[in-house]
Amino acid sequence: xxxxxxxxxxxxxxxxxxxxxxxxxxxxxxxxxxxxxxxxxxxxxxxxxxxxxxxxxxxxxxxxxxxxxxxxxxxxxxxxxxxxxxxxxxxxxxxxxxxxxxxxxxxxxxxxxxxxxxxxxxxxxxxxxxxxxxxxxxxxxxxxxxxxxxxxxxxxxxxxxxxxxxxxxxxxxxxxxxxxxxxxxxxxxxxxxxxxxxxxxxxxxxxxxxxxxxxxxxxxxxxxxxxxxxxxxxxxxxxxxxxxxxxxxxxxxxxxxxxxxxxxxxxxxxxxxxxxxxxxxxxxxxxxxxxxxxxxxxxxxxxxxxxxxxxxxxxxxxxxxxxxxxxxxxxxxxxxxxxxxxxxxxxxxxxxxxxxxxxxxxxxxxxxxxxxxxxxxxxxxxxxxxxxxxxxxxxxxxxxxxxxxxxxxxxxxxxxxxxxxxxxxxxxxxxxxxxxxxxxxxxxxxxxxxxxxxxxxxxxxxxxxxxxxxxxxxxxxxxxxxxxxxxxxxxxxxxxxxxxxxxxxxxxxxxxxxxxxxxxxxx
Amino acid sequence: xxxxxxxxxxxxxxxxxxxxxxxxxxxxxxxxxxxxxxxxxxxxxxxxxxxxxxxxxxxxxxxxxxxxxxxxxxxxxxxxxxxxxxxxxxxxxxxxxxxxxxxxxxxxxxxxxxxxxxxxxxxxxxxxxxxxxxxxxxx
Numbered sequence: 001x002x003x004x005x006x007x008x009x010x011x012x013x014x015x016x017x018x019x020x021x022x023x024x025x026x027x028x029x030x031x032x033x034x035x036x037x038x039x040x041x042x043x044x045x046x047x048x049x050x051x052x053x054x055x056x057x058x059x060x061x062x063x064x065x066x067x068x069x070x071x072x073x074x075x076x077x078x079x080x081x082x083x084x085x086x087x088x089x090x091x092x093x094x095x096x097x098x099x100x101x102x103x104x105x106x107x108x109x110x111x112x113x114x115x116x117x118x119x120x121x122x123x124x125x126x127x128x129x130x131x132x133x134x135x136x137x138x139x140x141x142x143x144x145x146x147x148x149x150x151x152x153x154x155x156x157x158x159x160x161x162x163x164x165x166x167x168x169x170x171x172x173x174x175x176x177x178x179x180x181x182x183x184x185x186x187x188x189x190x191x192x193x194x195x196x197x198x199x200x201x202x203x204x205x206x207x208x209x210x211x212x213x214x215x216x217x218x219x220x221x222x223x224x225x226x227x228x229x230x231x232x233x234x235x236x237x238x239x240x241x242x243x244x245x246x247x248x249x250x251x252x253x254x255x256x257x258x259x260x261x262x263x264x265x266x267x268x269x270x271x272x273x274x275x276x277x278x279x280x281x282x283x284x285x286x287x288x289x290x291x292x293x294x295x296x297x298x299x300x301x302x303x304x305x306x307x308x309x310x311x312x313x314x315x316x317x318x319x320x321x322x323x324x325x326x327x328x329x330x331x332x333x334x335x336x337x338x339x340x341x342x343x344x345x346x347x348x349x350x351x352x353x354x355x356x357x358x359x360x361x362x363x364x365x366x367x368x369x370x371x372x373x374x375x376x377x378x379x380x381x382x383x384x385x386x387x388x389x390x391x392x393x394x395x396x397x398x399x400x401x402x403x404x405x406x407x408x409x410x411x412x413x414x415x416x417x418x419x420x421x422x423x424x425x426x427x428x429x430x431x432x433x434x435x436x437x438x439x440x441x442x443x444x445x446x447x448x449x450x451x452x453x454x455x456x457x458x459x460x461x462x463x464x465x466x467x468x469x470x471x472x473x474x475x476x477x478x479x480x481x482x483x484x485x486x487x488x489x490x491x492x493x494x495x496x497x498x499x500x501x502x503x504x505x506x507x508x509x510x511x512x513x514x515x516x517x518x519x520x521x522x523x
Numbered sequence: 524x525x526x527x528x529x530x531x532x533x534x535x536x537x538x539x540x541x542x543x544x545x546x547x548x549x550x551x552x553x554x555x556x557x558x559x560x561x562x563x564x565x566x567x568x569x570x571x572x573x574x575x576x577x578x579x580x581x582x583x584x585x586x587x588x589x590x591x592x593x594x595x596x597x598x599x600x601x602x603x604x605x606x607x608x609x610x611x612x613x614x615x616x617x618x619x620x621x622x623x624x625x626x627x628x629x630x631x632x633x634x635x636x637x638x639x640x641x642x643x644x645x646x647x648x649x650x651x652x653x654x655x656x657x658x659x660x661x662x
Contacts, residue, residue, distance in 0.1 A: 045655070045656060046656045046657075047654030047657065047658065048640070048641075050560045050636055050640050050661070053559070053561065053565050054560065056564065058557030058558070061570070062567075071567060072567060073565055193653035193654075194653070195653070195654070195655060200655070202655055316650050316651060316653070352635070352639040352640060352644060352650070353636050353639055353640040353644075354562065354632070354640075355565070355566075359631070359632070360632075363631075364611075366535040366631060367535065370536055370635075375648060378648040378649065
């Protein structure tokens with residue numbers, strides 16, 4: 001069944017898809033978002049770790065292999081708003097050196113743009129969305145407008161942990177958060193209940209539903225949830241995308257014709273779609289003459305250190321992300337013998353269960369000892385977490401698996417292994433984490449060392465200067481097909497160690513404005 | 524399967540059985556995987572999740588019988604703990620289900636979910652729940 005043609009069909013209703021729909025709609029374009037998952041709404045965000053699993057991947061399995069298989073489901077989103085619905089809202093900017101790792105260090109890749117190109121978009125997004133922080137205390141922060149809101153308040157655990165950093169000579173600053181410390185743009189201030197990670201229904205945390213979805217709908221964008229896109233369709237000459245094929249909730253096949261197609265379905269599904277859309281004229285998949293579709297997948301990793309105090313540290317209060325941070329180890333050669341940035345956060349609000357909860361702080365405990373630990377943890381447990389940068393490695397990739405889904409589309413497979421630099425940074429951050437924790441005077445301090453975690457997911461459709469070295473340009477436009485664009489963290493050629501969401505929003509704003517401005521040449 | 528599940532849950536976290544572990548797992552295995560609330564979903568177990576639990580609990584019982592002479596639920600409590608210690612970090616010889624450390628992780632997380640992951644669970648620890656939207660059902 002063919003629908004009426006629209007200007008833009010956007011595949012994926014997450015952070016980038018919704019922002020693009022808002023900006024393109026406001027520029028007068030007729031937009032449809034096709035979202036694979038359910039039509040999430042704010043009242044689905046039940047304050048419960050158990051219920052929050054609805055916010056994670058519920059689609060066809062993604063095969064995950066390699067020495068360090070990507071924890072795809074835990075990192076992904078599911079439904080309208082995408083992964084940004086369970087984000088922790090830590091919003092630091094990428095640093096100038098993140099954009100030129102290859103030129104500056106002879107490692108990794110370069111972006112085709114610099115921090116200076118991104119700065120205006122970081123500044124505009126923080127004003128539109130609302131960020132709280134202290135730009136003066138953040139001595140490492142690149143040039144940018146002051147935050148529109150003061151930093152969030154601290155609780156007892158932040159005071160205790162900050163003392164540890166101070167004693168070993170490390171500088172700290174309040175965490176920049178996409179969370180309101182005061183009322184902002186008609187949205188209320190945070191009440192510090194520590195339920196960020198299960199989705200914030202009150203509007204204090206800037207998820208896509210409370211930020212750009214309203215703009216998108218107001219501008220006439222239509223959202224079709226439970227719509228599974230299986231192919232981008234091309235004209236017979238193979239020169240232009242004509243729309244997408246998708247299946248609705250009752251498995252009926254549809255075609256959505258469009259003048260432009262934007263893939264915003266996150267770093268795993270975008271390459272899968274491009275590869276599955278191969279035609280005789282694009283035998284390796286769309287936009288893939290370089291062979292780079294699916295390549296250079298990157299994750300962050302984290303080294304968690306636990307510090308247990310014998311007092312009430314108020315760890316149920318605050319925000320899930322952190323109360324403060326340090327960029328003292330962001331320089332990429334901070335750790336001798338290992339390469340990559342480190343971003344340290346501290347004072348996360350903690351709950352009882354799930355991957356980040358108290359119970360997993362001592363995975364070795366079970367039985368009555370686990371009960372005893374939970375009681376002590378509820379009162380005095382705190383965490384310092386150091387996120388590390390993974391360099392782009394061409395072997396880390398998304399490809400098509402042999403198994404197919406119910407629509408005959410091959411499953412995606414992610415193959416991923418960390419290299420020695422990543423392992424070196426991971427280990428060094430455990431060592432330093434323990435130093436910090438011991439300096440706090442905590443009763444007990446230990447490393448939360450299990451398997452090396454895979455956090456966030458970037459790359460797969462990287463930006464670059466030419467069709468030989470990349471899939472898209474700096475706006476997300478594929479080099480080969482003028483009206484096929486890609487948005488989201490998949491277009492990052494390097495990952496830094498900063499959370500990606502702020503950069504996703506800023507890049508998507510830049511891309512949306514370019515698509516609108518160059519519309520006549522694109523379509 | 525229920526006997527092994529409850530015995531394992533009780534060993535990993537006493538009280539998990541009465542907190543409704545078997546009901547939680549049963550109920551969650553009966554819904555579409557995209558509606559399931561199990562941690563198995565979040566950590567990438569391939570659906571249908573019943574296969575994971577069936578294979579894991581079968582491996583638990585078979586290996587228990589091999590190493591300790593009886594299925595897991597029939598072991599004395601100290602023997603159950605001794606056996607958990609044997610499989611929680613290393614896969615015992617002959618264990619044929621999902622890797623035992625991963626099975627330990629998920630089973631333990633399920634027990635913690637039903638005991639400490641609810642409004643009642645927070646009360647047990649004296650933690651203010653502070654919900655925006657109260658869960659009307661535990662799961």
